Amino acid sequence: xxxxxxxxxxxxxxxxxxxxxxxxxxxxxxxxxxxxxxxxxxxxxxxxxxxxxxxxxxxxxxxxxxxxxxxxxxxxxxxxxxxxxxxxxxxxxxxxxxxxxxxxxxxxxxxxxxxxxxxxxxxxxxxxxxxxxxxxxxxxxxxxxxxxxxxxxxxxxxxxxxxxxxxxxxxxxxxxxxxxxxxxxxxxxxxxxxxxxxxxxxxxxxxxxxxxxxxxxxxxxxxxxxxxxxxxxxxxxxxxxxxxxxxxxxxxxxxxxxxxxxxxxxxxxxxxxxxxxxxxxxxxxxxxxxxxxxxxxxxxxxxxxxxxxxxxxxxxxxxxxxxxxxxxxxxxxxxxxxxxxxxxxxxxxxxxx
Numbered sequence: 001x002x003x004x005x006x007x008x009x010x011x012x013x014x015x016x017x018x019x020x021x022x023x024x025x026x027x028x029x030x031x032x033x034x035x036x037x038x039x040x041x042x043x044x045x046x047x048x049x050x051x052x053x054x055x056x057x058x059x060x061x062x063x064x065x066x067x068x069x070x071x072x073x074x075x076x077x078x079x080x081x082x083x084x085x086x087x088x089x090x091x092x093x094x095x096x097x098x099x100x101x102x103x104x105x106x107x108x109x110x111x112x113x114x115x116x117x118x119x120x121x122x123x124x125x126x127x128x129x130x131x132x133x134x135x136x137x138x139x140x141x142x143x144x145x146x147x148x149x150x151x152x153x154x155x156x157x158x159x160x161x162x163x164x165x166x167x168x169x170x171x172x173x174x175x176x177x178x179x180x181x182x183x184x185x186x187x188x189x190x191x192x193x194x195x196x197x198x199x200x201x202x203x204x205x206x207x208x209x210x211x212x213x214x215x216x217x218x219x220x221x222x223x224x225x226x227x228x229x230x231x232x233x234x235x236x237x238x239x240x241x242x243x244x245x246x247x248x249x250x251x252x253x254x255x256x257x258x259x260x261x262x263x264x265x266x267x268x269x270x271x272x273x274x275x276x277x278x279x280x281x282x283x284x285x286x287x288x289x290x291x292x293x294x295x296x297x298x299x300x301x302x303x304x305x306x307x308x309x310x311x312x313x314x315x316x317x318x319x320x321x322x323x324x325x326x327x328x329x330x331x332x333x334x335x336x337x338x339x340x341x342x343x344x345x346x347x348x349x350x351x352x353x
Contacts, residue, residue, distance in 0.1 A: 004036040005088030009078030011043040013096040025099035030106045039082040044072040076189035076196035092168045108168040117212040118170040124219035141213045157205040158263040164197040166219045173207045193239040199246035244272025266313035273301040295333045
């Protein structure tokens with residue numbers, strides 16, 4: 001067994017040195033090379049990403065594994081392939097266009113060993129160029145979530161899980177007692193969709209027995225035009241809805257829905273409904289038949305959680321204007337649609353757009 005396995009899903013990241021900069025930060029980790037492995041899974045890239053991975057596997061044959069998926073199944077599929085061969089006591093993930101400080105994994109694992117934690121996270125920062133200068137800091141978690149887990153800490157984690165890539169996990173949290181190499185691929189992440197992390201994050205939080213957090217931005221999140229977080233399409237929005245449904249399925253199948261119904265309801269409401277609604281509505285999103293899409297979205301939301309507007313987290317955390325618009329849509333979709341479009345027509349006109 002290795003101490004750590006780092007799984008890197010890769011798709012068309014060769015341009016502008018993105019993939020190379022990420023991989024350089026991984027091979028430069030301060031852990032002993034024999035103690036960790038980097039498993040980079042190419043998801044049928046159409047550029048030379050896989051060639052870059054092969055070059056790294058030749059330069060670092062003892063701890064760099066390059067795998068090419070035969071079928072494109074998005075990040076979830078690539079992660080599943082990587083997990084099937086991972087031999088680490090600890091598991092970590094990184095997006096192929098991001099990077100980390102040299103002692104990132106050493107510090108996270110040391111924190112775990114000092115405290116007995118089975119999951120450790122830290123903060124990250126946004127940057128728009130390849131640099132180790134800290135950009136806008138995002139606090140990925142908070143200290144109310146840390147320590148030996150109890151119901152209140154679980155609630156706090158479910159409300160603000162933070163990004164899954166900005167953490168390290170004991171392997172049993174993710175793959176249980178699975179023996180590496182006994183399957184070609186595991187079924188941990190949903191495949192063929194974006195937002196695969198959102199679909200499974202709650203279950204990982206609930207499996208953790210002790211969580212710790214380092215309040216420093218050790219992970220660099222690269223913002224660029226090719227990033228999927230900047231793209232809005234009907235496929236992207238449908239995937240968000242699928243991930244929302246999966247949140248409910250995971251909670252019910254793993255037996256924690258009843259204990260954390262308020263938290264699950266709020267997560268579903270934000271991911272499935274609120275974020276999707278206010279992505280599909282702007283004209284600039286370019287979604288065909290946005291009227292029908294938003295109407296269908298509201299109908300499913302109302303059927304799944306008819307009392308969601310009374311949820312304590314919804315009342316506290318959702319923006320007042322969004323709550324006003326949502327209340328309007330729940331009463332009359334036609335009225336909401338006309339009002340929203342006129343409102344933003346006026347605002348755009350006022351701002352000279």
